[in-house]
Amino acid sequence: MNESDWVVGDRDRLTFDAFCDTHGKAWLGFARARLRDDAVAHAVVELAKVRVWEGWTRILREKIPPFHAWAILKEEIGASLAGMMMNGEPLPTQTSVPAWVRAVRTAAERAQHLTDTEGSDEQLYAALRRLSERRHDVIVLRYLLGLPDDRIADYLGTTQAGVRSTVGQALDRLAASLGGRRGEGR
Missing domain, CATH: 1.10.10.10 (Winged helix-like DNA-binding domain superfamily/Winged helix DNA-binding domain)
Incomplete structure (x- = not known):
C-alpha cells in the first residue's frame, strides 16, 4: 500500500465514521423498537455497520446513501427475527x-x-x-x-x-x- 492508498482509505474511514455518527442513533432506536432487546439491537446495528463498511465505496456512489444503509439495517433486523423464529424463541411482537x-x-x-x-x-x-x-x-x-x-x-x-x-x-x-x-x- 502506498501513501496515496492510505490517504484514500483513511478518508473513507473518516467519512464512514461520520456517517455512522449521524445515523447510528436512529438505527439503534429503530432496532430497539423492532427487537425490544437492547443487547440484540446493539448486535444487529454492529452487524449492519460491518456490512455498510464492506460496501462503503459502492454506497457512497449511490444517489441516497442513507437509503442503502437503511436497507442493510432492515435486512439484519429481519435476519435476527428469523433466527429467533428458527430457535423457537418468542418474537418481540408476541409479548406485552x-x-x-x-x-x-x-x-x-x-x-x-x-x-x-x-x-x-x-x-x-x-x-x-x-x-x-x-x-x-x-x-x-x-x-x-x-x-x-x-x-x-x-x-x-x-x-x-x-x-x-x-x-x-x-x-x-x-x-x-x-x-x-x-x-x-x-
Missing part, C-alpha cells in the same frame, strides 16, 4: 405492549393526529402491528425517534411529501382501527 407505544401515542396526541381518548395502549399496539411495514417504519421514525421528514425520506428512499403522505395514511388507519377519526374533536 412495549413502552415505546406510549411515546408514539403521546407524540401523535400532541400533534393532534389522534385524540387522547382513542383506544387503549394494547389496541394502539395491535393497530401499529397491522400497519404495512413502510407505514409502521414512518410512525416509529417520526413519533418514537422524532426524526425530521427529510431524514425519514432519505432512509425510505422517498420525498418529504411521500413521508407526509405515508404518515397521513398510517394515522388514518390507526384512528380507524381505534374507532375514531384522526384529530376528531380537536
Whole structure:
C-alpha cells in the first residue's frame, strides 16, 4: 500500500465514521423498537455497520446513501427475527405492549393526529402491528425517534411529501382501527 492508498482509505474511514455518527442513533432506536432487546439491537446495528463498511465505496456512489444503509439495517433486523423464529424463541411482537407505544401515542396526541381518548395502549399496539411495514417504519421514525421528514425520506428512499403522505395514511388507519377519526374533536 502506498501513501496515496492510505490517504484514500483513511478518508473513507473518516467519512464512514461520520456517517455512522449521524445515523447510528436512529438505527439503534429503530432496532430497539423492532427487537425490544437492547443487547440484540446493539448486535444487529454492529452487524449492519460491518456490512455498510464492506460496501462503503459502492454506497457512497449511490444517489441516497442513507437509503442503502437503511436497507442493510432492515435486512439484519429481519435476519435476527428469523433466527429467533428458527430457535423457537418468542418474537418481540408476541409479548406485552412495549413502552415505546406510549411515546408514539403521546407524540401523535400532541400533534393532534389522534385524540387522547382513542383506544387503549394494547389496541394502539395491535393497530401499529397491522400497519404495512413502510407505514409502521414512518410512525416509529417520526413519533418514537422524532426524526425530521427529510431524514425519514432519505432512509425510505422517498420525498418529504411521500413521508407526509405515508404518515397521513398510517394515522388514518390507526384512528380507524381505534374507532375514531384522526384529530376528531380537536
